[in-house]
Amino acid sequence: MTAALPPNSTIGIVGGGQLGRMSALAAARLGYRCHVLTPEPDSPATQVAAGATIGSHDDPAVLREFAAHVDVVTFEFENVSAEGLGLLASLKPVRPSPDVLRISQDRALEKTFLNQAGIATAPWRLVETLDDLHAAVAALGLPAILKTTRLGYDGKGQRRVASAHDLAAAFAALAPKPLILEGLVDFACEVSVVAARGHDGSIASFDAVENRHRDHILDLTLAPARIPESAAAQARQIAHTIVQEIDLVGLLAVEMFIDRDGAVLVNELAPRPHNSGHWTIDACPASQFELHIRAVAGLPLPQALRHSDAVMKNLVGPAETALWPQILAAPGLIPHLYGKAEARAGRKMGHVTRLFPRGALPGDFAVAAALGPLADPPPDQ
Numbered sequence: 223m224t225a226a227l228p229p230n231s232t233i234g235i236v237g238g239g240q241l242g243r244m245s246a247l248a249a250a251r252l253g254y255r256c257h258v259l260t261p262e263p264d265s266p267a268t269q270v271a272a273g274a275t276i277g278s279h280d281d282p283a284v285l286r287e288f289a290a291h292v293d294v295v296t297f298e299f300e301n302v303s304a305e306g307l308g309l310l311a312s313l314k315p316v317r318p319s320p321d322v323l324r325i326s327q328d329r330a331l332e333k334t335f336l337n338q339a340g341i342a343t344a345p346w347r348l349v350e351t352l353d354d355l356h357a358a359v360a361a362l363g364l365p366a367i368l369k370t371t372r373l374g375y376d377g378k379g380q381r382r383v384a385s386a387h388d389l390a391a392a393f394a395a396l397a398p399k400p401l402i403l404e405g406l407v408d409f410a411c412e413v414s415v416v417a418a419r420g421h422d423g424s425i426a427s428f429d430a431v432e433n434r435h436r437d438h439i440l441d442l443t444l445a446p447a448r449i450p451e452s453a454a455a456q457a458r459q460i461a462h463t464i465v466q467e468i469d470l471v472g473l474l475a476v477e478m479f480i481d482r483d484g485a486v487l488v489n490e491l492a493p494r495p496h497n498s499g500h501w502t503i504d505a506c507p508a509s510q511f512e513l514h515i516r517a518v519a520g521l522p523l524p525q526a527l528r529h530s531d532a533v534m535k536n537l538v539g540p541a542e543t544a545l546w547p548q549i550l551a552a553p554g555l556i557p558h559l560y561g562k563a564e565a566r567a568g569r570k571m572g573h574v575t576r577l578f579p580r581g582a583l584p585g586d587f588a589v590a591a592a593l594g595p596l597a598d599p600p601p602d603q
């Protein structure tokens with residue numbers, strides 16, 4: 223498929239979460255329908271989609287049924303098996319390609335790809351056995367972070383190891399194997415760049431943004447990142463190199479560390495819309511979700527312009543979500559809720575965005591104050 227998908231075509235989205243929901247809303251605005259594949263009948267994405275196939279993304283019969291309803295396939299969730307991806311690709315155009323997903327599903331493949339493309343990462347070693355782990359520690363030193371190569375998210379599937387006594391327990395606790403050991407980066411800040419690449423090879427990327435985590439879950443995104451211009455330009459250039467080298471058609475987020483010397487190291491890739499790009503819905507003429515849909519549908523990519531600076535705060539778990547009435551009443555907070563029935567601890571329920579004139583993103587103190595009822599949210603019990 224190289225021609226643009228005509229209006230009223232159906233875009234298939236694998237995954238039913240909030241990223242699928244916001245992609246489907248952007249698709250609707252461009253005159254497309256979305257059909258979602260998810261095991262949950264009442265999911266954030268199915269609530270706003272024209273149709274859904276309910277079932278497992280590992281079941282070939284379910285994948286065939288899904289493919290029969292759609293003109294093109296994309297993802298809001300990247301952990302479809304290699305067999306499943308192969309099956310989908312044999313039935314319909316799949317964007318991004320199965321090769322892109324295969325690399326970004328696996329931290330070892332991902333880091334190998336990055337290093338071969340000349341892109342710096344934390345130093346790392348593949349760890350299949352406890353002996354490998356001892357050798358990796360001898361090479362990289364401690365403290366370090368041991369991670370599963372697959373299926374990790376929000377800090378799950380990783381352990382920080384500080385002493386040689388922790389090694390056996392950390393190795394035993396993490397699954398599935400294999401693992402990687404990464405040297406700990408003493409970062410000044412974490413940033414990300416969201417970039418889209420069209421079928422014609424054109425690239426659009428948003429400015430680098432700064433990400434702050436709380437309990438390993440993204441809490442705040444500040445747009446733009448308050449880093450030296452040279453580091454911001456380098457971060458964006460790295461994202462462009464990645465989407466070109468990986469031959470992306472779609473949208474991809476690059477998570478990076480800026481170390482104490484201002485060097486940029488890539489942490490991980492996500493070949494889909496990313497939580498750190500939610501601010502683009504309110505602060506940009508075309509959001510990350512619109513760029514995602516445009517790339518997947520073969521439409522021209524607009525520039526990823528930003529008309530405002532922004533702070534995005536996630537609503538995670540019951541205590542923050544309980545502030546919803548106060549959020550709705552607070553001047554200047556732009557509220558987003560994802561339609562999830564139950565606010566469990568650690569669950570992303572929605573987010574809010576606060577806009578500032580370009581160039582007027584305030585310092586930390588004023589950022590907190592600008593979040594009104596969310597300035598100092600209560601922790602979950």
Ligand SMILES: Nc1ncnc2c1ncn2[C@@H]1O[C@H](COP(=O)(O)OP(=O)(O)O)[C@@H](O)[C@H]1O
Nearest residue numbers: 344367374375376377378404405406407489490
């Ligand atoms: N090598 C590292 N050095 C320092 N901090 C790290 C390193 N790897 C991960 N972290 C911290 O842990 C967070 C989660 O790790 P990440 O690899 O992004 O996994 P995921 O987002 O899939 O849970 C990062 O955002 C960062 O704050």
Ligand SMILES: [Mg+2]
Nearest residue numbers: 376477489490
């Ligand atoms: Mg991450």
